[in-house]
Amino acid sequence: EVQLVESGGGLVKPGGSLRLSCAASGFTFSTYRAAWVRQAPGKGLEWVSSISGDSNYIFYADSVKGRFTISRDNTKNSLSLQMNSLRGEDTAVYYCARVRRDGDSVYFDYWGQGALVTVSS
Amino acid sequence: DIQMTQSPPSLSASVGDRVTITCRASQNIGSYLNWYQQKPRKAPKLLIYHASRLQSGVPSRFSGSGSGTDFTLTISSLQPEDFATYYCQQSYSTLIFTFGPGTKVDI
Numbered sequence: 001e002v003q004l005v006e007s008g009g010g011l012v013k014p015g016g017s018l019r020l021s022c023a024a025s026g027f028t029f030s031t032y033r034a035a036w037v038r039q040a041p042g043k044g045l046e047w048v049s050s051i052s053g054d055s056n057y058i059f060y061a062d063s064v065k066g067r068f069t070i071s072r073d074n075t076k077n078s079l080s081l082q083m084n085s086l087r088g089e090d091t092a093v094y095y096c097a098r099v100r101r102d103g104d105s106v107y108f109d110y111w112g113q114g115a116l117v118t119v120s121s
Numbered sequence: 122d123i124q125m126t127q128s129p130p131s132l133s134a135s136v137g138d139r140v141t142i143t144c145r146a147s148q149n150i151g152s153y154l155n156w157y158q159q160k161p162r163k164a165p166k167l168l169i170y171h172a173s174r175l176q177s178g179v180p181s182r183f184s185g186s187g188s189g190t191d192f193t194l195t196i197s198s199l200q201p202e203d204f205a206t207y208y209c210q211q212s213y214s215t216l217i218f219t220f221g222p223g224t225k226v227d228i
Contacts, residue, residue: 033216035218037165037220044206044208044220044221044222044223045157045159045165045208045210045220045223046220047210047217047218047219047220050216050217050218051216052216057216058216059216059217062122095164095165099216101215102170104152104171105153105170105171105174105212106153106212106215107155107167107170107171107210107212108155108157108165108167108210108218109167109170109176111164111165111166112164113164114164
């Protein structure tokens with residue numbers, strides 16, 4: 001069974017840092033791309049960052065570029081998001097997702113349960 | 122960057138109704154369009170990928186259509202468990218993804 005489990009969320013002051021982790025199981029992690037998606041309270045979904053299976057390709061949303069860093073450890077089946085210089089507008093539930101490429105289709109087929117990050121003084 | 126819009130932002134419907142949600146991309150994205158359903162305090166769930174392909178396990182009352190810039194999600198006969206928020210997502214750029222703002226379907 002495919003599972004994605006986020007951890008590392010919590011309360012942090014503006015300007016602070018936090019590292020989210022996502023533990024993957026039930027599939028060959030290294031062969032899939034992965035992504036982080038966030039959802040601010042009462043708002044819609046916002047794509048944050050994506051990473052290829054071999055970490056050679058990494059992309060960020062403009063809203064987090066230069067502050068967040070996505071990485072993965074295929075030996076540990078783990079995805080991470082290092083978040084620095086956090087702002088109030090970064091307050092959100094952060095989801096990790098598996099990115100499936102099926103022929104000419106690309107989509108997020110499995111999601112974690114989410115980790116809440118609150119940025120407040 | 123590709124921008125996505127959805128209409129309507131919300132709609133009220135009854136059980137048994139046929140519901141249609143529209144998604145528009147700011148440029149031609151071919152069929153690289155996915156639909157997700159999200160219920161309160163839950164992770165999103167994939168419904169439709171590549172504009173019209175039904176994800177395994179998703180009821181056949183859900184269908185998707187469109188290509189280029191205009192897309193539609195249709196629920197042929199709304200069921201109580203379908204009251205949720207629906208998001209479209211473009212995957213044209215492969216590793217850069219954009220979601221639409223969502224359409225909330227309620228009673």
